Amino acid sequence: MGVEIRVEGLTKSFGSQTIWQDVTLTLPAGEISVMLGPSGTGKSVFLKTLVGLLKPDRGSIFIEGRDLVTLRESDLYEIRKLFGVLFQDGALFGSMSLYDNIAFPLREHTRKSESEIRQIVNEKFELVGLQGAEDKLPGEISGGMRKRAGLARALVLDPEIILFDEPDSGLDPVRTAYLNQLIVDLNAQIDATFLIVTHDINTARTVPDNIGLLYHRHLAMFGPREMLLSSEEPVVRQFLNAQRIGPIGMSEEKDADELAAESGQELPPLPPIPMQLGTSDGTVRRHQREPGGWCRDNGVTPPPRSFSDDSMSEPVAS
Template sequence: MGIEIRVEGLKKSFGRQVIWEDVSFTIPAGEISALLGPSGTGKSVFLKNLVGLLRPDRGHVYVGDGDVPRLRENQLYELRRKFGVLFQDGALFGSMNIYDNIAFPLREHTSKGESEIRRIVLEKMEMVGLSGAEEKLPGEISGGMKKRAGLARALVLNPEIILADEPDSGLDPVRTAYLNQLFVDLNADLGATFLIVTHDIGTARVLPDNLGLLFRRGLVMFGPREMILSSTHPAVNQFFNARRQGPIGMAEEKDQAQLDDEGEAPQTMPAPIQPQLMPSDGRVRPAMRRPGEWLAQHNIKPPPGSFIDDEGRDWLKDWDDLIDNGHRPR
């Protein structure tokens, strides 16, 4: 099962530039969470703080019982074995074939023999749909295949936490959809904690169990998917609905003069909330919530048109039938 990550009072700066300050939230164990925000808000920097590649100016990052900024080097080395990291570009070694790239962590960090390594590598390659590509070099495969090879490498040590930094960057919408489905299937199979940093609103609206938004040197909001997607908070509403009017500008934050020029923002409803992606085999992941459950608990009416899938099924009304029949959106 996955591990809970708890962040308390985190601040990070580079010289006089404050990236974020007093960030506190909890990433639930075994769930898929996504962190978004305008460019320059420190999303990738946040991931580096989680694994101890950077140290915060102050605050705590609890991964299980360990406080990452306060661990000794040998303790940090052991903790990192619990993480699998998918980098933006896959970060594959160009001179190694795909098989050797994926086998690298096993050869570097374990004493397993080559027969055991081969079994694990081929298993992970099959898991991400790369069977038969063992001998190919990174320069001979597509961007989507590189992402999946990077993901397979992140999985070979059976991590309890999987971090993905902009996994959809450079991918077309179809490959992004395949990758999102792969994340859902892996979470269902492995039970690992997933944290995905992305700019892709389409991904954010259908993939994670929890969403967070970084802006103005801090965390604006983090919580269940339905809470964020139904929010009327100006920055959250603007970002997740891709609107120009609001506090986020071309250079991150608009000043007061710009906001005054825009005038009072019209009251706009959030976009309809789409059904959440389910595993390919129609299972319900333990972290999945019944559609509309959070909204009903907080007496919030969903935006019009919410929870209707591409086949016209209303997940609010038909959830029990969908689950009983093993259906899922295509």
């Protein structure tokens, strides 16, 4: 069962450089959320701050009624047990077998017997589809398998919150599609709170329940998937639909001359909102929303062909 994360007025800087400021959002319990943003906007810093690896300059992070920012180290250590983290490269120990990598947190943080550990590790291997690879070293397997092994290790302590730091980094589109399906299926099975940092627009448009966008040192928007995919907010519209026209340039912000040159250009129409990725077996996740439900409830007319088979035939470049 996932838990809610409530972030209020979070600000982080390194020296004189402000990474982001006054970030406020709520990650709903048990739902899949995605955090997007141009390179260098501090998405990975946000993940590290959520788990208490970095301390913010200001603000609060409330989990189960406790503010992580003010906790003593011993109490923070206990809160971190709620988290599982999948790092970009899997962060596996190169000299250990996959089995020992996944067993490592159990051996370090619990007093379970080796027979209990073996049962748990085997369950996680099966969950991520790595049966038969237990004795392999990380250097002997593909990047996609390393991601799945890293995910198995993130799951081994049965966390209620799972953070994914660019899980699709270095993967081809086919492996990314398999990983996305695995994430959706896992959420249906364990009902944990998921937060995914990614650059992959197709992932952001089809996988999550909620989307956030960090831009220009602040949170531009956070909310249900359909809200952002139907948004006319310039930076949200440009980024989520991979469009050239808009405030984002090669160096994050376009200058006045670039924006003036675009003045008067007609924006391309919003693409259809695709169906959300479902589970492999067709079951409905507990927090999955009805297609078009947010748009209907908020009086928003979605782009033509949204939530239909046609919407899946127009992929957005990422």
